[in-house]
Amino acid sequence: MLKVSDITCEYQKNPIGLGTKKPRFSWIIESDMQNVIQMSYRLQVSLDEKFKNIIWDTGVINSSKSVHIEYDGPDLRSFRRYFYRVKIMDNYGQESVWSDIGYFETALMDTSEWKAKFITPESEDEGNLSKGKYLRHEFVLDGEIDFARIYATALGMYEIYINGKRVGDDLLTPGWTSYKKRLQYQTYDITDLLVKGVNAVGAIVGAGWYKGDLAGWIGRRNVYGSRTALLVQMLIRYTDGREQIIVTDETWKASDSPILYSEIYHGEIYDARLEQSGWNLPNFDDNSWYAVDVINWDMSTLIPQEGLPVRRQEFIKPISMIITPKGEKVIDFGQNLAGWVKFTVRGKCGDKVVLKHAEVLDSEGNFYTENLRSAKQRIEYILKGYDAETFEPHFTFQGFRYVKIEEYPGEPSIDDFAAVVIHSDMKRIGKFTCSNELLNQLYHNIVWGLKSNFIDVPTDCPQRDERLGWTGDAQVFIETSCFIMNTALFFRKWLHDLKVDQLKNGGVPFVIPDVLGGHLENDKLIRQDHSSSGWGDAAVICPWTIYQFYDDVNILKEQYGSMKSWIEYIRANARDGIIWDSGFHFGDWLALDAKEGSYLGATPNDLIATAFYAYSTEILAKTAKILGNLSDYEEYLNLHDKIVKAFQDEFFTPSGRLAVRTQTAHVLVLMFNLVPDKYRARTIQTLIDLIDENNGHLTTGFLGTPYICHVLSNNGKTKEAYSLLLKEDYPSWLYQVKKGATTVWEHWDGIKPDGTMWSADMNSFNHYAYGSIGSWLYREIVGxxxxxxxxxxxxxxxxxxxxxxxxxxxxxxxxxxxxxxxxxxxxxxxxxxxxxxxxxxxxxxxxxxxxxxxxxxxxxxxxxxxxxxxxxxxxxxxxxxxxxxxxxxxxxxxx
Missing domain, CATH: 2.60.420.10 (Maltose phosphorylase, domain 3)
Structure with missing residues (x-):
């Protein structure tokens, strides 16, 4: 038996809304034989499902390649569905039948095809408001519909409806990008939602990342603009071949909505009494609604959906309802997560449901929100007072395990509540289990840290007033994430934003999308707004990791200029172009060997920065070779050799002792092969000594922790690596597990052994950086x-x-x-x-x-x-x- 299965186009099954001119095809082979190799394939692309109008036929290609086969046929046209299939032959001479038929569908292949205009329901003086707004429009269709699509985006967030029904199941659209440079639009199939005659399209827009509160500790708002806006272009094809286009323009109308307030960090206030029945249906009386404004926007920024949409993934029922020592009524969902609470309530008109969200209870068992900083994480729902009313928020999400019921009509029942888990719609591809249940719980916590923080961008945490795409966190965790879920499209989209937000001199902002640049002048800790070692290196490490896991050369091609610019930035700022000893660095962030009151570990910045400089330069050289840039390969290989030699001269004594006596220093020099061969044994032994001096525990922070167990096991110290991993007392991974964690903490002692909390100013209990140990579970334990x-x-x-x-x-x-x-x-x-x-x-x-x-x-x-x-x-x-x-x-x- 030989079979082709699971055929995909650009990692997706039957995608619609592709904008690439050369999509790539992949497939999986099934066989009941051993030692099976594909010897040849034949791939066809057709305009029809019966393959009577084939536009590209590869013929028989003698190749074992079955991943990312690039389309090389006639130019693809916009708004078209194309069908494809493949058959193969193996090394036993068996030929498969044609695979099941897959399809892909193009969106707008050129921005000149946009006929719609951005329309705003907000006035120029509403920049400080966070209301949701209604928009609507009616139109007439006069034939039988064969094909209908909506291409839509917003400045802010949006939901869209056709004839009263929600279009699609994507959440928080259009996602978060560097909006003024790249704004995604989504494609929806609405063929089955339209009718002959009068139809209505309605939308709700909200502030979102576009104009809402961001980076709470510096208080930014209206980062990209001060007025929300909607863009919709609807294409209808009739069975007789005619086409009709419906667009957003001056004829649309707007109104206030029941969403009185909606913010990412702070939650939502919804007054059901203000609902307008039938607002998104035909023949609704909108005489009291007002005219919209058309606003200018650079249409060249529009791109088809690149990342994976955020969607509802799971529903979790509460495990209990408790009364705290303070008398608070609190629901425990048993799992720290990101999403929101869906609830059903009965009561009188004007009654309220008020919910607040938190990750943990304090040492006395009371509801704890101090670590949220300014984030309110509050939902307020005002009842209209009919039968049972069910509510989910629209343009916000919370990070929580516990929910405090501050106000509720009557006696709440946990049967009326469910937690809705949301994250980008990545496919789960990895599983791990072992005989140690604490280790299994740690793996569970790592997975949930990923779920909670991969919400369109790789955020640091999902609960406090931050939730930003910190580059350092992403690069230390990316390998682990690739073992757990297919993150290729997720990171591809984010890396494209990194590229466009990268500074002209090659510097890389601390967060992507960059909302901190130029606004950190009053920050007491951070002394510049970009380009820390270990953080900016995400520009090189992340695309390389995606290439390694998915054999995706395109990510290297797309990011090569960014990768090279980062190395050149370092070279321009390094002493003699070799030792990077200037600028601000986060260093070994949150390492336990930091001075009292400091977040910065004891390992000197110049050692860390130069070590990562060497590592990223080596990756760039390898990338140049893969892409056939041989002159760059020689140049960066030579640069790498110079950095290594200078590093050894700078940081190793003539007798072979590493001059910096910290765990992280020894981990990095071993991991990045910066140790002279004759001193390797001594360096390994010193690392063991440093661990022993700390009673067998680690002291590493964000940059040392991901590598410490790898370094031990790769250098003949697997027993010591296990010992470190399986420690159950503070500080250790399993200490958090023993404390009841269901996700990974930001601090080794987020909750201290005596039950008290780390400082509330920065204490997330859902922060995946230390979850980077997950790659060791796969690569070393299982191998x-x-x-x-x-x-x-x-x-x-x-x-x-x-x-x-x-x-x-x-x-x-x-x-x-x-x-x-x-x-x-x-x-x-x-x-x-x-x-x-x-x-x-x-x-x-x-x-x-x-x-x-x-x-x-x-x-x-x-x-x-x-x-x-x-x-x-x-x-x-x-x-x-x-x-x-x-x-x-x-x-x-x-x-």
Whole structure:
């Protein structure tokens, strides 16, 4: 059996609204044979579903490539649906049947095709208001409808309706980009919502990121503009071939809505008494509504949806309702999350529901909101007073586990409440589990940190008055995120904003989209508004990571100029172009070796900055080589060599001692290969000594923590890495778990051992940076690794490292080529290792502490192991395998 399945276009199944002129196709191969490799493929694109009007046929292409095959046919036209299919032949001579038919649909291929105008329901003096506004328009259709689409966006956020029904299920549209440079529009299929005769289109717009409160500690508002606006272009094709276009223009009308106030940080006030029944239906009396204004906007900024839309993902019911020692009535949802509360209520006209949201209870069990800073996280709903009324907010979201009911008509029941979990609509592709339940809970917490903070941009936290796309947080966590969900499109969109917000001199803002630049002059800590090491390096590390996981060369092509500009910025600001010892840096942020009252760890900025300079330069050199820029490759390879030599001269003594005696310093020099070979053993031993001096605990912050366990296990100290990971007392990952955490904290001691809180000024309990340990669970415990020479898991490296008190561990990962599975278990004096390798890939498997003569292959054929330094290794093809060998040597090493 040979089958092509799960065909996709630009990572998506049947996408509509694509703007790329050369979309790419991928597929997964299914086979019941082992060692299957695709030998050839044939791909067709047609204007019709029956493939009678084929516009591109590759013919038989002799290639094993099945990921990101680029369209190379005639120019694609706007507003068209194209169908595609593929068939393949394998190395056994089997030919598949044609795959199921997929399709993609183009949006506006040129901004000149926009006929609509931006219309605003707000006056020029409403910049400080955060009301939601209604917009509506009626139109007549005079034929049978074959095809109908809406292309829509807003300055602010919007919801759109056709004949009273909500269009699509996207949330917080159009998402957050650097609006004045890039504004996404969405495409919706409305064919089934329209009728012959009179129709109505309605919309609600709100402040959102465009004009609402941002960066609460510096109090920015109206960052991109002071008036919300809507843009809608509707295309209708009739069955007789005619087309009709409906657009936003001066003929639309506007009104106030029941949304009296809606802000990202602060929540929403909704007065149901102000609802206008039928406002988005035909034949509604809108004589009291007022005329809209048309506003100018640079239409060249408009781009089709790039990132994944934010959508409802889960509904969580409360686990209890408690009365706190202060007498507060509080709902516990059992999970820290990002989203909002959906509730149903009954009461009289004018009654209110008032809810406040928080992450934790204090040491006495009372509702705790001090760490929210100025964020109110408050929902107020005023009843209209009929039958049961159900409410969800529109243009806000909260980060919470606990909800305090401040006002409610009658006695609330937890059956009337549900938490709505929202995040960008990424596909879950990774799972991990093991025999240690605390470690399983840590993994759970890492996953929920991702869910809560990947809401259109990779935010630092979802609850306080911040929620910004901090570059440092994103780059330390990106590898872990790629193991858990398919984040390719999510990061591609964000990196495009990084590129356009990058300074002309190559500097990279601290947050993307950049809302801090030029507004930090009064900040007591931050002394400039861009370009810290470890933060700005997101410009290089993030696209490289996406390339490694998804074999997506396009992300390197698109970001290459940005990557190069970042390196050149550093070179221009470094001493002699080599040692970066100038400017402001966050350093090893929140490291435990910081001075009292400081957030900055003890590792000097010049060491950290130069270390990351070397690392990013090395990545840039590799990228240049991949893209065929050989002159750049030689230049940056040479620059990297100079940085490494200068670093060693600067930071190592003649006797081989690293001059900075911190854990993070030793971690970075080992991770980035900055240690002279003859001093490596000494450097590793000093790191072990530093951990021992801290009673076996880490002291690392944001930049040291992601690498510390990798450095230990990569240098023969797997036992010590496990010991660090499995610590249960403060400071450690499992300390948070033992304290009842359901997400990862910003501080190792967000809640201190005595139950008191870290300073309320910066204490998120849902902050994924330290969740970067997740990549170690996959890469080291289970041993699932990308081969840098064959990215995207085309060639897989499987090298499990059992240890600690674990008796089994397993991981599953859905790569671009299909499902990869790795597990190991210990029992009965043996180690058993199970793997599954998808068709069209190969793997190198290294069985730890094994002798080739002692390995028994229970499942899998033609496997020949050879002894190696780490045990025994073999090359295997696709299929499922089971290997068993004696435990003796492993136990000897562990003991």
């Amino acid at each position: 699932l690794n990308v081969d840098p020479e064959a990215p995207g898991f085309k060639h897989i490296i499987i090298k499990p490292k059992p240890g600690g008190d674990l008796t089994y561990a397993e991981a599953e990962y859905l790569s671009a080529y299909g499902r990869i599975f790795v597990s190991w278990s210990i029992g009965g004096g043996d180690i058993t290792i199970d793997v599954a390798i998808p068709p069209n890939t190969k793997a190198k498997i290294i069985l730890p502490h094994a002798s080739s003569e002692a390995i028994e292959t229970i499942r899998g054929v033609n496997v020949h192991f050879e002894n190696c330094n780490d045990g025994a290794e073999a090359e295997i093809g696709s299929g499922t395998y089971k290997f068993i060998y004696p435990l003796t040597k492993f136990l000897a090493i562990e003991n």
